[in-house]
Amino acid sequence: MRRVAVVGAGMTAFGEHFGLGLKDLVPMAVTEMADSVEKGLDRADIQAAWFGELTTTDGFPSGILADSCGLLDIPVTRVENACATGNDAVRNATYAVGSGVVDVALVVGADKVRESSARSTFWEWAALTRDMAWDYPLGLVAPANFALHVARYLHESPATREHMAMVAVKNHRHAVSNPKAQLRFEITVEQALAAPMVVAPFGLYDCTPQSDGAAALLLVAEDVVDRYTDRPVWVRGVGLGLDRVMHQHKTDMTTFPPTVKAARAAYTMAGLGPDDIDVAEVHDCFTGVEMISYEDLGFAPRLGAYRLVEDGVTSVGGAKPVNPSGGLKAKGHPPGATGVAQCVELFEQLRGESHNQVDGARNALAHNVGGPTAVSAVTVLSVDRG
Amino acid sequence: MRRVAVVGAGMTAFGEHFGLGLKDLVPMAVTEMADSVEKGLDRADIQAAWFGELTTTDGFPSGILADSCGLLDIPVTRVENACATGNDAVRNATYAVGSGVVDVALVVGADKVRESSARSTFWEWAALTRDMAWDYPLGLVAPANFALHVARYLHESPATREHMAMVAVKNHRHAVSNPKAQLRFEITVEQALAAPMVVAPFGLYDCTPQSDGAAALLLVAEDVVDRYTDRPVWVRGVGLGLDRVMHQHKTDMTTFPPTVKAARAAYTMAGLGPDDIDVAEVHDCFTGVEMISYEDLGFAPRLGAYRLVEDGVTSVGGAKPVNPSGGLKAKGHPPGATGVAQCVELFEQLRGESHNQVDGARNALAHNVGGPTAVSAVTVLSVDRG
Structure with a gap:
């Protein structure tokens, strides 16, 4: 498997975001991640995404990520593995980048569990x-x-x-x-x-x-890492x-x-x-x-x-x-x-x-x-x- | 990416299985899949699994697969992508096998939507x-x-x-x-x-x-395909x-x-x-x-x-x-x-x-x-x- 690097990372504050939903939190984390990429990120570079989300309080998770971030031309997979969801999303994205099929992958984790208008969340979770x-x-x-x-x-x-x-x-x-x-x-x-x-x-x-929040990482293949940073963090x-x-x-x-x-x-x-x-x-x-x-x-x-x-x-x-x-x-x-x-x-x-x-x-x-x-x-x- | 083959496939009948839950349907599909592998399958060969499951009527999906099939020593990732869940589980397993990290992967898709005792499922879905x-x-x-x-x-x-x-x-x-x-x-x-x-x-x-049922595939890397069949179906x-x-x-x-x-x-x-x-x-x-x-x-x-x-x-x-x-x-x-x-x-x-x-x-x-x-x-x- 070829090497995989993290070249960008961002997150919202974690807390009781009563005024924000998943559709707000996810793009906030993705924007902070994009801003952290040293040599800049053209979002059109992103070829695929993995989304760790547990409680589905806002409905169809993959679509929420694609829609709220304007990433409609890439595949988005929702990964769910109880409270191990986040690191399992990283793991699945790592395999896809390592396989050679994807050069630049977005990993997002998010949940909205406080005061969702749509559904009771504690019991869902x-x-x-x-x-x-x-x-x-x-x-x-x-x-x-x-x-x-x-x-x-x-x-x-x-x-x-x-x-x-x-x-x-x-x-x-x-x-x-x-x-x-x-x-x-x-x-x-x-x-x-x-x-x-x-x-x-x-x-x-x-x-x-219990908290609301989102976090995002950019994973890239060793072949393209130099486009994004001279200081990669390797998975x-x-x-x-x-x-x-x-x-x-x-x-x-x-x-x-x-x-x-x-x-x-x-x-x-x-x-x-x-x-x-x-x-x-x-x-x-x-x-x-x-x-x-x-x-x-x-x-x-x-x-x-x-x-x-x-x-x-x-x-x-x-x-x-x-x-x-x-x-x-x-x-x-x-x-x-x-x-x-x-x-x-x-x-x-x-x-x-x-x-x-x-x-x-x-x-x-x-x-x-x-x-x-x-x-x-x-x-x-x-x-x-x- | 190295080539990935399907070497086994099985499924339950689809229908209203009022007497069966996910914990019954999943191992039934996996057993039929194992029986279809021409040269036989030692279940200890399975290195990782991907589980497509939507409605979570029986609780923690990854664990249900591991537990009901006795596959406790391998990682299981739940993939969910609405009604595209099944083929997206195949896609994620393909990347993992293609990457070189996993040689033998199990893909299972299942749902129990008729008369679950635990939760209303139509509205969940x-x-x-x-x-x-x-x-x-x-x-x-x-x-x-x-x-x-x-x-x-x-x-x-x-x-x-x-x-x-x-x-x-x-x-x-x-x-x-x-x-x-x-x-x-x-x-x-x-x-x-x-x-x-x-x-x-x-x-x-x-x-x-609306139906209850489960289906299973065995995906293997080209390097090991000969152990399982002389008639691989390639992904x-x-x-x-x-x-x-x-x-x-x-x-x-x-x-x-x-x-x-x-x-x-x-x-x-x-x-x-x-x-x-x-x-x-x-x-x-x-x-x-x-x-x-x-x-x-x-x-x-x-x-x-x-x-x-x-x-x-x-x-x-x-x-x-x-x-x-x-x-x-x-x-x-x-x-x-x-x-x-x-x-x-x-x-x-x-x-x-x-x-x-x-x-x-x-x-x-x-x-x-x-x-x-x-x-x-x-x-x-x-x-x-x-």
Whole structure:
């Protein structure tokens, strides 16, 4: 497969955009992406698009992208894979560019989940991402679903609710300097622990907010990269992993096998391992999920994530910063947009242009885990440095 | 891009499977596909899957495929593109195999739209495939939407409701010998014209039924094709095209620009033209749509489709048989499955094994047009013949 580079990246602010719909958010992200392309982008260069969108609140997703961006002469595929949608859209576009069929591909992720006029969205999202015959009727919406895992994880590991609170504090602190983040305020461990309980062991500050937003990337083939930039960010590895959907079939609640599989695929394709990763955006839909993911991604030994938190390893300034953007926890989580927005953050990190820069970052990893903890997507990005 | 072959194909019967859900239908199709692989298929060979599914009535689609087929160690991407979903899933899998990353890919299309216990599906389907702000609230569900086009088409062209009835008669006749078809009975032109009106100009027999069903294909790289068969069917071309979503923005109601774009892309990639196509499965969700599509695909001159119908050109036995399976009209239409099932039919046609064989067929075309007539996908398949 020929090499694939990211040469442009943009996103809207994440938040409660009560006055904006998908048809506003998508072109805003695409315009910011186009403006970020160093040598300029003629939109007529774009040959195909992949659109990660989950909740379909505004109707036919592929058509909304084509129509709202005036991209009517190119194919647009909607990719949907629960909360792993964004990085799976990146993966499918990477294959198309790598195959030689497409030289210049647009990847957009977007969702509108707050106050849509057209449809109730929370239940759409929940129903789409669960098993509808068993888990969902029993009440396994996302917080309850992840809570089962994290409750068991706290039982098995030395980690405590205090460690989860420390993850929330870290990600809130990271978000303060991010102009695109939804929750740009610091919190304390005491505040997090005292917050109202959502579902044990998750208090309010352990949970991501629900957000509206869009993000966009431009992926191009190595053959044409020089037309767009002298500083490409390479898509070194992509991976997607699945697991059983229903919780009675899961053999170990303290790990997410889809992440292990997706990371293995992405690391293998990249020729890199967890120790090579300088900065990561990790799916912290709930604080405990970030900790479990440290282990599944190979950043920490089994049941040892708490040490990274205690030692500040994953704070910006530490050895392996995680979620310098604020993460889902504080940047926000429009599900279709999240994975693409992680890559937007890492594109800026690898070019040394982030609001919360990790010095000298060369290799970066984006990670989603979603659905009923049954799917994960991982993308590894790198820059060549002299 | 390296060459990609179809080496296995299978599908369930299409129909009202009140006793079966997606978790039953998907593995049934995959098992029939596996049984069709001449030299056998070890399921552990499958490296990745693409799943075309529209209505999400049973919940998380990718996970349902992985879980119900026991394919937990491979990535599964859900592709959704309204009624063009099936052939777009084929397109995305083709890119992944063509890229060199995947040698053996599974493509499944499925939908469960009749009497799902979990959710109302007709409105899900309608809402997902329309613009929700304007067209849908004004009543533009699929029959009304296509009726606007075909009413204008009947006004502009010499075609009449009698020609539409002749298309219905042809496709019903074709379905009689197809054990997988939903409506296996012949009708007469008189019956079609006398049937109750659904939405002018569509009577009952101008409309596809709604169906449950699943279909599966195995796509492999040229490098490994010999392991599976000595008679590969090659994916010669894939194409996807879009158009504006809302009807007030369409410039000509008598043609579907997405089909023109998708066909151009697929023909170009294949190095073939419409005259090279020996047999086609064309998206006849309504009879008039089959006629408009003859023109958009290049089978007939502009406004000249009626002649192909009058002259029997598109009947089996004619020069360019269309919908030997019975088409959506009589075989049925589970939206996510339809495009994949078209390729199942054409795989059998190109191997000389169809229930309604077109003698000597070498090149075949599958076509979907969907959403608010805003998306089309086309696949061109070929066999090498001495």
